[in-house]
Amino acid sequence: MLKFFAALPPVLIGIEACGTAHHWGRQLQNLGHDVKLIPPIYVKPYVKRQKNDAADAEAICEAVTRPTMRFVEIKSVDQQAGGVLHKTRALLIKQRTMMFNAVRSHLAEFGLVTGTGVAQVVRMVDRLAKGDELDLPELARETLGVLARHIQELQDKLTRIDKQLTRWHYRNDVSNILETIPGVGVITASALASMVTNAQSFRSARHFAAWLGLVPRQNSSGGKTRLGKITKGGNRYLRQLLVVGATSVLRHVRAGSVKGFEWAKALLDRRPPKVVAVALANKMARIAWVVMTRGVEYERKELAIAA
Structure with missing residues (x-):
């Protein structure tokens, strides 16, 4: 394929954004072509009747020439590497949670109820991994020991990935300045830096928030504005990290240990915590x-943590 395009x-080349699109986009750009990645959802309206390769190609050609079309920025190799770290970390956390739930439920079948919280399950997992004598049949104890050792292996891998993410974070200038925002730590900052290719491709801050699915869904007609729940569109992983960070900030707001969030404190008095x-x-x-478009740190003059 590269020989053909070389x-x-x-020329202008349109590609549906997919798993390998960023790699081929970089390769074709190196050959001097103008490459545009299009979200598949924006190509679908241009597919006529039945879907096949020819109809898809025609739809992409039509979509890439539209003056109002929105395109996906091509990621660099370093950004994709950071994204792999985050996706692998999320997968390992999901597997660890599944193992936790399995151990907890199996122990409950024999009358051993673990306490609430991850720490209680970890304590029981450590006992199983060490082979401590528990009120369990020998076969069940050996089998649960296998799960416990697997959980410990997952935890070791997660620790290594967290260290790699921290090193990647401190090498990346954008990630460093993002960490200055209240509620944004190393994980969220590095995720934003690796998954948002070019913040300037968004026309405004609201468009960026809309891309993350954090704006109300509209069902307006006849001059009447009707707003519903958030759209939950775009990158689910980034949205989850931001909501978790916001929840952490709200804990300090309730305790009165943070200044500058009076609006959030007033909103908590009349709306549910999750909405806030x-x-x-x-x-x-x-x-x-x-912060990303201007390349400057966030000013915390009124948001300093109270002593």
């Missing part, structure tokens, strides 16, 4: 857009 003069957390996550996303 023989062509510079999403509203704060929206604000954090908009701040992150400003």
Whole structure:
């Protein structure tokens, strides 16, 4: 394929954004072509009747020439590497949670109830891995010991990945300045830096928050504005991290140990905490857009943690 495109003069090439699109986009750009990645959901309206390769190609050609079309920025190799770290970390956490739930439920079948929280399960897992004598049949104890040792292996891998993420974070300038935002730590900052290719491709902070699915869903007609729940569109992983960070900030707001969030404290008096957390996550996303587009640290003059 590269030989074919190398023989062509510079042309406009449209590609549906997928797992390998960023790699081929970089390769074709190196040959001097103008490459545009299009989200598949924006190509679908241009497919006529039945879906096949020819109809898809025609739809992509039509979509890439539209003046109002929104494109996906091509990621660098370093950004994709950071994304692999985050995706692997999320997968290992999911597997660890599954193992935790399995151990907890199997122990409950024999009358051994673990306490609430991860720490209680970890304590029981450590006992199983060491082969401590528990009120369990020998076969069940040996089998649960296998699960316990697997959980410990997953935890060791997660620790190594967290260290790699921390090193990647401190090597990346964008990730470093994102960490200055309240509620944004190493994980969220590095995720934003690796998954948001070019913040300037968004026209405003609101468009960036909308891309993350943190704005209300609209069902407006006849001049009447109707807003519903958030759209939950875009990158689910980034949205989850921002909401978790906002929830952490709200804990300090309730305790009165943080200044500058009077609006959030007043909102907590009349709205559920989860709604306020999403509203704060929206604000954090908009701040992150400003920080990334301007390349400056976030000013904390009124948001300093009280002593």
